[in-house]
Amino acid sequence: MTDRPTPAPRICPNCDGFASAAITLGGRNARGRxxxxTAHCPACHGTGTVPARVREGARA
Structure with a gap:
């Protein structure tokens, strides 16, 4: 009996897997930085993946 491979995680269609982005506000702080x-994707909450949807009547 062979093992079933684990399915690949589904990439979020809204952010294409790039779930977080650093956005500059302009200017520098007192230390010169x-x-x-950080902005996160609202659809996947910063994970980059979405869970697979379970269909009704589908077998487990």
Whole structure:
């Protein structure tokens, strides 16, 4: 009996797997570093993947 391979994670269609991005706010802080914020994809909450949907009547 052979083992079934694990399915590949589904990539989020909204962000194409790039779930987080650093965005510069312009200017620099007192230490001379760029001020940035991190923005996460609202669809996948920053994971880059989405869970597989379970269909009704599908076998487990």
């Amino acid at each position: 760029l001020r940035t914020i």
